[in-house]
Amino acid sequence: MRRITSNPARQGTYSVVARNAGTGELGVAVQSHWFSVGGLVPWARAGVGAVASQGAVDPSYGPCGLELLERGATAEEALAQLVAADSGADGRQVAIVDARGGLATHTGADCIPNAGFVHGDGVSCQANLVAGESVWDAMLEAFDAQADAPLAVRMLAALEAGELAGGDVRGRQSAAMLIVPAVGEAWETSLSLRVEDHAEPLRELRRLVGLHEAYAVAEQADEAGANGLYDQAAALYRRASAMAPSNSELRFWAAMGVAQAGDPDGAVKELRALIATEPSWHTLLTRLPIGMVPAASVVLERLEAYGGPPSGALGP
Secondary structure, eight states, X not given: OOOOOOOGGGOXXXXXXXXXXXXXXXXXXXXXXXXXXXXXXXXXXXXXXXXXXXXXXXXXXXXXXXXXXXXXXXXXXXXXXXXXXXXXXXXXXXXXXXXXXXXXXXXXXXXXSSOEEEEOSSEEEEEESBSOTHHHHHHHHHHHHTTTSOHHHHHHHHHHHHHHTTOBTTOOOEEEEEEEOSSOOTTOOSEEEEEOSOSSHHHHHHHXXXXXXXXXXXXXXXXXXXXXXXXXXXXXXXXXXXXXXXXXXXXXXXXXXXXXXXXXXXXXXXXXXXXXXXXXXXHHHHHSOTTTOTTHHHHHHHHHHTTXXXXXXXXX
């Protein structure tokens, strides 16, 4: 493995790795006072495991650890091999969860205090250069308190609890979350979000998680529409738009879903309001292939019947 010399500036991170026992999903989430922590700490592979490599970061712990897991090693066996081969292991903090929920965490003796970890049922919370030892305990308590919630919600709650308990002594700058399915190709993810540089990275990460959930519902709507279930698709599009009311993309497709379900006038009402502030959506409406959204031509006709698009709308 490529080895990274200990760099105190890269220390000061807290993270959670976990497996959802109900779905088999595997995930890792992290916050740090370091730019673009998502490019260093979180690693995961569908059906294999998840890794957080922090402290004096050696990113190779991620792909190398996942490779060992894929070859059949447990989390404990994989981490033991990685640490044994690393002359700089005393500066590392690494956590691994495998596909069976097995856990292993290493906190090197040279990690800047406060540094430590705690294990729960299929979850490890770890931190270094944080305000106090209560940080990782608070993270686990918050994770466990939402046992029925999706993995993204539970991991986000853990990070927020760590922040409330004091977090990184330097403050906060970036955050990331990565979740992979129980079964899938090496490149497949259920969720992959990064906040590279933000005054309140966890607040921004929470917003992105919510937006991700809205787009997941929109994808369900797309599938329903592709199968001819237009009423179901319209309901799902409306739900997605309600989850992210300021998102114009979802507003547009919610309107088109209403049209496909047999209410072009309702679609026109929504589209006129949208086009009045963002004329480019009229341009898209004129360019949609008939086979993609059959109701688009009817919507355009009704739009003209209402006097055309609002003033300022772009032409095709």
